[in-house]
Structures are given as C-alpha cells and as structure tokens.
Amino acid sequence: MSSSTPILFTHYGDDWIRGSERCLLDLLSHLDRKRFTPYLWCNSPVMARAAEALQVHVTQQAFPVLLGWQAPRFDWRGYRQLLRSGRALIEQHAIKLLHANSGAPCQWLVPLARQHKLPLLAHLHARYLLRDRCTLRLSAVDLAVGVSQPVLAGLLADGMRESRLQVVPNGIDVKRLEKQPVQDMRALLHLPSTTPLLATLGSLIERKGVDILVEALRQLHADGLAAHLLVIGEGPERAALESLAHRLGLHDYVHFLGESAVPLGILRGGVDVLVSGAREEVFGLALAEGSCAGLPVVAPRVGGIAEVIEHGHSGVLVPTNDSGALAQAIAQLLRNPTLAKQMGKTGRQRVLQCFTASTNAQALQACYDRLLQAAPRADRGYDLACWRWAQRALQLRLTGNRVAEPWL
Known part of the structure; x- marks a missing residue:
C-alpha cells in the first residue's frame, strides 16, 4: 500500500x-x-x-x-x-x-x-x-x-x-513488562528467605477461582508446606476472599496486594510458582506473564489455557474446580525446584516465540x-x-x- x-x-x-x-x-x-x-x-x-x-x-x-x-x-x-x-x-x-x-x-x-x-x-x-x-x-x-x-x-x-x-x-509486551523494577517480596513481607511463595494474578471475581486457591493453600499447609499466596488484583470478591482466608486460619499467609503497576516485578521478586484456580479462561494472559517471568504455572485445564501452558513442559494442568489436584501439583513443584526451574525456562521460551x-x-x-x-x-x-x-x-x-x- x-x-x-x-x-x-x-x-x-x-x-x-x-x-x-x-x-x-x-x-x-x-x-x-x-x-x-x-x-x-x-x-x-x-x-x-x-x-x-x-x-x-x-x-x-x-x-x-x-x-x-x-x-x-x-x-x-x-x-x-x-x-x-x-x-x-x-x-x-x-x-x-x-x-x-x-x-x-x-x-x-x-x-x-x-x-x-x-x-x-x-x-x-x-x-x-x-x-x-x-x-x-x-x-x-x-x-x-x-x-x-x-x-x-x-x-x-x-x-x-x-x-x-x-x-x-x-x-504481551515483554520489553514494557521487563522494565518494571523487581520487588523482593519476602523482604517486603518480612518472610524468611526459605518461605515457599505462590502468586496469582487477575481480577477478584468468581470466575477466576481464587477461593479454590485459598482452599488449595489450606491443603498444602496440612501437608507440611507452609506456603504464602500473593493475590495480585482487585475486584468485588475481595471481602469474601479475605473472610475465607480468616475462616481457614490463613489470614497471615494470604496477602491481598490489590492492583499493581508492577505485576511482573512482583512475579520476578522471588515467587516460586504462578497459580490459577480459574473456572473459565479463554486465553490466560496472566499465565503468559508468569511464563515470561520464568515461573512454572499450575492451572486448570479449561478453555484456552492449554493453548498457552503446555502440560508437563511449561507447567502442570489439573482438572477444573479441584483444589486437591492444585495442591498436589504445587507441592510437586515446590519439592522439585530443578523441575520447576526447567518448566519456567521452557515457558519463557514459548512466550518469546509465540505470545509477544x-x-x-x-x-x-x-x-x-x-x-x-x-x-x-x-x-x-x-x-x-x-x-x-x-x-x-x-x-x-x-x-x-x-x-x-x-x-x-
């Protein structure tokens, strides 16, 4: 033209x-x-x-x-x-x-x-x-x-x-995202350097299934893994989710960070695994951002997630609405950091090749x-x-x- x-x-x-x-x-x-x-x-x-x-x-x-x-x-x-x-x-x-x-x-x-x-x-x-x-x-x-x-x-x-x-x-705009300053989340939250750290990114709405993640966190604690969960995002379900965390005795382990201008900086600041409990997700933009940060991803096999996260390569996909399966997959990665690191590396390569x-x-x-x-x-x-x-x-x-x- x-x-x-x-x-x-x-x-x-x-x-x-x-x-x-x-x-x-x-x-x-x-x-x-x-x-x-x-x-x-x-x-x-x-x-x-x-x-x-x-x-x-x-x-x-x-x-x-x-x-x-x-x-x-x-x-x-x-x-x-x-x-x-x-x-x-x-x-x-x-x-x-x-x-x-x-x-x-x-x-x-x-x-x-x-x-x-x-x-x-x-x-x-x-x-x-x-x-x-x-x-x-x-x-x-x-x-x-x-x-x-x-x-x-x-x-x-x-x-x-x-x-x-x-x-x-x-x-995703990799260059824009990677300009975000890295946030040392364990230091900011006054946590020991060995604390397992999970993160989820997205709107706090029922469809995103953050309540399922909180329940999975309870099961991780019962299994001896005292992980913390960072919730990055805001929405109408926040009060209900905070109440759920209190009822399960997890209020000191679930951190509601609200909307953030530096989400990738948070993910790159010591997070071990990016997690999702989505009940419906047609693509999974936040999951691609997690892979961009070099993180392994644990998410439900629903909607278009499997087009973004390759099961067994860049993450682990589990059945929908199954907090037990989520907890089991997260535990597998937390206990096998070599596997988690390889999945994160593979996921980042896939994002740079397919999802920029x-x-x-x-x-x-x-x-x-x-x-x-x-x-x-x-x-x-x-x-x-x-x-x-x-x-x-x-x-x-x-x-x-x-x-x-x-x-x-």
Missing part, C-alpha cells in the same frame, strides 16, 4: 485497563504506523487517556447496547446516535477498515460497514452465548478473530464458515491486508445465530423446558 490506511478501532468496556484493554493498547503500540493510522472510538475515559498517550486520535462517548444485560435495554435514541457518530467518524477520517475490540460494538458497526462498504473485523476476547451472538450480529462480520479456539466454537456451531474465523493468540505483542500485531495486520484486498461482503443479515436462537426458542416453548437456557 502506498499510503497509511485509516482504521477505526472501537472499544466497549468498563472504565479500567485489564485484559482486552491491555491487548488493544499493546496492539496500538506495535501497529506499523507507516502502513496503518489508528483512530479509537470508545466509551471508557480511562481507555481514552491511555490511547491518547500513545498519540492516537480518540473519540469517547457512551455506548448503549440494545437488548444487553444492563439497563436501558431499549435505548433506540442512543443507538441511532451511535450510527450518526459512526458515520461522521468514517467520513471525517476516510476510514477504510473497522476493528471491534469485542462483540458489543458489532451491533452498530455491522450496519455502518454495510452502508459504507467497509470490511469489519471482530476481535473476540470471550465466549458469547447464542443470544448475544444474535443480538450483537457477530455472524455478520467479515472476519471473527478469537484469542483461542474456544472463543470461536459458538460461531462455528452457528454455521459461520471457517474461512471467516481465525485464531490469533494474545501477546509484536507477533500478535503482525498477525492482525495480516488480517487487515486480507480484508482490504477482498471484495466487500453483501450478506450481513441475521442468517446464522438468529436462526439457531429462534429455532431453539420455539423448541423450548413447545417442550416447556427453559431452566438450562440462560440465553433466552
């Missing part, structure tokens, strides 16, 4: 910088600005400021989602305003391609793509229920990029062609090239997920069984 191609990135999310936000910011940082000019349209002030710091032109406004999970669910006036704003941005910046950083923006980007004959890429960081795949019009995008295969399984089941589905693993931000950006830029060279698609209707949704709704109405169908 002879000139830089304008791309409109659209991000919908809470007002924080976590998984999908971090991924988009790393992509914007590594985008080849000689070939692509990014513009960001988002609803989060925090995200807007972070992108502006990267010299990205930002438009920030509220994003009402029709038929969403939060009120108002029928804000047609707000939806029409989004269409007007989108048209203005496309025309003002001569946009050539649309990139949605989650499923929600597709609801208004699909009609905009059709009107302006623009290719639309949906970058999906989570699984979507059948109901949401329909209301967000995910089957109408030109290319759905998932961070792991499980993310795309629903669209494939809807009948979306494999040629319009692609897995691009997340990447630059590798991720190159793969997505190849997707852009592919879409820009293809003819615009004419079929952007509700022909896939909505047909399945309607058929399933009719079937359930006839049978009267709605208990296990949360998407209806």
Whole structure:
C-alpha cells in the first residue's frame, strides 16, 4: 500500500485497563504506523487517556447496547446516535477498515460497514452465548478473530464458515513488562528467605477461582508446606476472599496486594510458582506473564489455557474446580525446584516465540491486508445465530423446558 490506511478501532468496556484493554493498547503500540493510522472510538475515559498517550486520535462517548444485560435495554435514541457518530467518524477520517475490540460494538458497526462498504473485523476476547451472538450480529462480520479456539466454537456451531474465523493468540509486551523494577517480596513481607511463595494474578471475581486457591493453600499447609499466596488484583470478591482466608486460619499467609503497576516485578521478586484456580479462561494472559517471568504455572485445564501452558513442559494442568489436584501439583513443584526451574525456562521460551505483542500485531495486520484486498461482503443479515436462537426458542416453548437456557 502506498499510503497509511485509516482504521477505526472501537472499544466497549468498563472504565479500567485489564485484559482486552491491555491487548488493544499493546496492539496500538506495535501497529506499523507507516502502513496503518489508528483512530479509537470508545466509551471508557480511562481507555481514552491511555490511547491518547500513545498519540492516537480518540473519540469517547457512551455506548448503549440494545437488548444487553444492563439497563436501558431499549435505548433506540442512543443507538441511532451511535450510527450518526459512526458515520461522521468514517467520513471525517476516510476510514477504510473497522476493528471491534469485542462483540458489543458489532451491533452498530455491522450496519455502518454495510452502508459504507467497509470490511469489519471482530476481535473476540470471550465466549458469547447464542443470544448475544444474535443480538450483537457477530455472524455478520467479515472476519471473527478469537484469542483461542474456544472463543470461536459458538460461531462455528452457528454455521459461520471457517474461512471467516481465525485464531490469533494474545501477546504481551515483554520489553514494557521487563522494565518494571523487581520487588523482593519476602523482604517486603518480612518472610524468611526459605518461605515457599505462590502468586496469582487477575481480577477478584468468581470466575477466576481464587477461593479454590485459598482452599488449595489450606491443603498444602496440612501437608507440611507452609506456603504464602500473593493475590495480585482487585475486584468485588475481595471481602469474601479475605473472610475465607480468616475462616481457614490463613489470614497471615494470604496477602491481598490489590492492583499493581508492577505485576511482573512482583512475579520476578522471588515467587516460586504462578497459580490459577480459574473456572473459565479463554486465553490466560496472566499465565503468559508468569511464563515470561520464568515461573512454572499450575492451572486448570479449561478453555484456552492449554493453548498457552503446555502440560508437563511449561507447567502442570489439573482438572477444573479441584483444589486437591492444585495442591498436589504445587507441592510437586515446590519439592522439585530443578523441575520447576526447567518448566519456567521452557515457558519463557514459548512466550518469546509465540505470545509477544509484536507477533500478535503482525498477525492482525495480516488480517487487515486480507480484508482490504477482498471484495466487500453483501450478506450481513441475521442468517446464522438468529436462526439457531429462534429455532431453539420455539423448541423450548413447545417442550416447556427453559431452566438450562440462560440465553433466552
């Protein structure tokens, strides 16, 4: 291409910088600005400021989602305003391609793509229920990029062609992370130098399964391993988790560090094993960061984790919701530091080869090239997920069984 191609990135999310936000910011940082000019349209002030710091032109406004999970669910006036704003941005910046950083923006980007004959890429960081795949019009995008295969399984089941589905693993900005100063955690917590130290990294929400880790820690103590657990992250479950640690007599062994600007510095500061109790995880960005720090990882075999952590090579994968299996795997590594060190080394090599931000950006830029060279698609209707949704709704109405169908 002879000139830089304008791309409109659209991000919908809470007002924080976590998984999908971090991924988009790393992509914007590594985008080849000689070939692509990014513009960001988002609803989060925090995200807007972070992108502006990267010299990205930002438009920030509220994003009402029709038929969403939060009120108002029928804000047609707000939806029409989004269409007007989108048209203005496309025309003002001569946009050539649309990139949605989650499923929600597709609801208004699909009609905009059709009107302006623009290719639309949906970058999906989570699984979507059948109901949401329909209301967000995910089957109408030109290319759905998932961070792991499980993310795309629903669209494939809807009948979306494999040629319009692609897995691009997340990447981490190794250089940025390794600039974080190393934190000597045993010294900071006044612990003996021989204390076994575990860490978990992520939001304190039920899905992350930190309660399962606390229970695993209790079992480690019963087995004679008086390990400490560092909990890096914040969230609505913190009070309940602190209460659980007190009830189990572990309040002196579980350290809630909150959000940290230097998570890799903490992991590199003497942690022995990175652990996860996740009940669901479509990729495992924090696990990749643990491997980047040279740590062995113990995690459940759920979602896309097995695409990041190789069982027996860079870590140990155990059954989901099994604190006993977690405790057993952690004990194995704590008692075999040679094995733990080798797994950490192997995991770091794998991250540097497969899961860097630059590798991720190159793969997505190849997707852009592919879409820009293809003819615009004419079929952007509700022909896939909505047909399945309607058929399933009719079937359930006839049978009267709605208990296990949360998407209806």
